[in-house]
Amino acid sequence: MTRETEFWEAIQRIRAKDDRFEPETYPFVLEALEYTYGRIGEVRHVSARELFDGLCVYAKERFGVLAADVLEKWGVRSPFDIGIAVYQLIEVGTLAKQEDDTLEDFDLDVDLRQVIEEEYFD
Numbered sequence: 001m002t003r004e005t006e007f008w009e010a011i012q013r014i015r016a017k018d019d020r021f022e023p024e025t026y027p028f029v030l031e032a033l034e035y036t037y038g039r040i041g042e043v044r045h046v047s048a049r050e051l052f053d054g055l056c057v058y059a060k061e062r063f064g065v066l067a068a069d070v071l072e073k074w075g076v077r078s079p080f081d082i083g084i085a086v087y088q089l090i091e092v093g094t095l096a097k098q099e100d101d102t103l104e105d106f107d108l109d110v111d112l113r114q115v116i117e118e119e120y121f122d
Contacts, residue, residue: 010092021085022074029085030094032058045098048105051086052079056115068113079108 011026036054037043046054059067076082083106089095 007094010089010094013092014088018088020075021081021088025074025076025085026089026094028059028074029055029082029089033095048079048083048101049108052082052106052108052110055082056112059116065117068116071112071116076112078112079106079110081112082106 032055035058063070083103087103
C-alpha cells in the first residue's frame with residue numbers, strides 16, 4: 001500500500017467519525033505546514049500561531065482573493081477549525097504533537113476571513 005493510499009484511508013477514517021471538513025482540507029493543512037517550514041527556514045515544531053499565519057499566507061498565494069471562500073466551503077472558518085483538523089491528523093498518526101500542545105492553542109483571538117482578506121481589500 002502506498003503512502004498516499006494510507007493517507008486517504010486515514011482521511012476516510014476521520015470523516016467517518018466527523019465529516020465537518022471536506023477531504024481537501026487535510027492535504028491543504030499538510031501543505032500549509034510544509035509552507036510554514038519554508039517560511040521559518042527549518043523543519044521543527046511549529047506553534048499554533050505559526051501554523052495559522054503560514055496557512056493564511058499559503059491560502060492567499062494558492063487561491064488569491066477567493067482564499068477565505070475556499071476555506072469556508074471546506075468547513076474551515078476559524079483558527080480553532082484549523083486546530084481541529086490538525087488534531088484529527090494527529091489522532092490518525094499523520095502528524096505528531098509535543099506533550100504540552102493542546103487544541104486550545106488554536107483558540108486564537110483573530111478572525112480568519114479578516115486576516116486572509118486584509119491584503120486584498122484594505
